[in-house]
Amino acid sequence: MRKIGILTSGGDAPGMNPCIRAVVRYAMSRGLEVIGIKRGYKGLIDGDAEIMNMRTVSGIIYRGGTILKTARSKYFTEEGGQRKAVQNIKKFGIEALIVVGGDGSFRGARILDEKWDVPTIGVPATIDNDIWGTDFTIGFLTAVNTALDAIDKIRDTAVSHDRVFFVEVMGRTSGFIALWSGIAGGAEEILIPEVPVDIDGICERLERGRKRGKVSSIIIVAEGGKAGSSYEIASKVREKTGYDDRVVVLGHLQRGGSPCAWDRILGTMLGKAAVDVAIDGGRGVAVGIINGKVKTSSLKDAYEKKKKIDFDLYHLNEIMAT
Numbered sequence: 001m002r003k004i005g006i007l008t009s010g011g012d013a014p015g016m017n018p019c020i021r022a023v024v025r026y027a028m029s030r031g032l033e034v035i036g037i038k039r040g041y042k043g044l045i046d047g048d049a050e051i052m053n054m055r056t057v058s059g060i061i062y063r064g065g066t067i068l069k070t071a072r073s074k075y076f077t078e079e080g081g082q083r084k085a086v087q088n089i090k091k092f093g094i095e096a097l098i099v100v101g102g103d104g105s106f107r108g109a110r111i112l113d114e115k116w117d118v119p120t121i122g123v124p125a126t127i128d129n130d131i132w133g134t135d136f137t138i139g140f141l142t143a144v145n146t147a148l149d150a151i152d153k154i155r156d157t158a159v160s161h162d163r164v165f166f167v168e169v170m171g172r173t174s175g176f177i178a179l180w181s182g183i184a185g186g187a188e189e190i191l192i193p194e195v196p197v198d199i200d201g202i203c204e205r206l207e208r209g210r211k212r213g214k215v216s217s218i219i220i221v222a223e224g225g226k227a228g229s230s231y232e233i234a235s236k237v238r239e240k241t242g243y244d245d246r247v248v249v250l251g252h253l254q255r256g257g258s259p260c261a262w263d264r265i266l267g268t269m270l271g272k273a274a275v276d277v278a279i280d281g282g283r284g285v286a287v288g289i290i291n292g293k294v295k296t297s298s299l300k301d302a303y304e305k306k307k308k309i310d311f312d313l314y315h316l317n318e319i320m321a322t
């Protein structure tokens, strides 16, 4: 093994830069050359890449986003796009490819590995934390802290105005950000896609709270739930209770910002682990962390199996919020 490639793909996540830095510096310490591909699979198709060195990754450990840039490439889902990508991989002399991203990126990595015989290794990086085979994905805890910072601020104005606030957080189809930021923020309700929304139940609990003197509340809503957007849920609750409410959608704020200490450490650990897998001839796998130890699982399992929400934590909030 002489040369490896690295790309970041899908939604950016804070901690991708520390991971790129770790891949480059560790691989170079093991005598490998590293090619950085720009804008994920799009860059592979376009042949947009550069040789990385110690200096190209200096001063990036604290920066959000990804210096390699990222994209979601529709063309790569087609045979023609994949063929072009593989031609460029051969042209660059890349012998193993490290793909840093979420489930969609892992699907692409598996296609390259199985269908086109390009050894690939996945590193889980997405704010959603919805990748199986790892307790944490890179970016998740920074996003939780960003959401929490906003929730704390919203709490001030909610209390001052005796209002109910619906705060919508990201997560696509999983409730990890909602659950963690909701618990940490002392939310009165946490609505996650994994649990059906019970509008009557929410209204009853709000009424009960009012009777006990709780005149403001924060309801965290994970995007992508079957009950609709936070605006739709808020209007149903308003119709039944008449409470003064406001909706805040945190959106892409949660994707940016300097990675927290854990995301820097996780990015560094998993970047190094991915290089080790490549050197040892491993392929078609994703690295992850389980109970503090680095593990690997198949790329297919990583994106196909559904990582479960901690329902003990979910129910604990029901008690905390009373």
Ligand code: F6P
Pocket: 011, 102, 126, 127, 128, 170, 171, 172, 223, 255
């Ligand atoms: O997967 C990360 C994520 O931020 C999801 O939480 C969200 O649903 C999605 O990406 C938004 O994607 P885009 O940046 O393409 O709008």
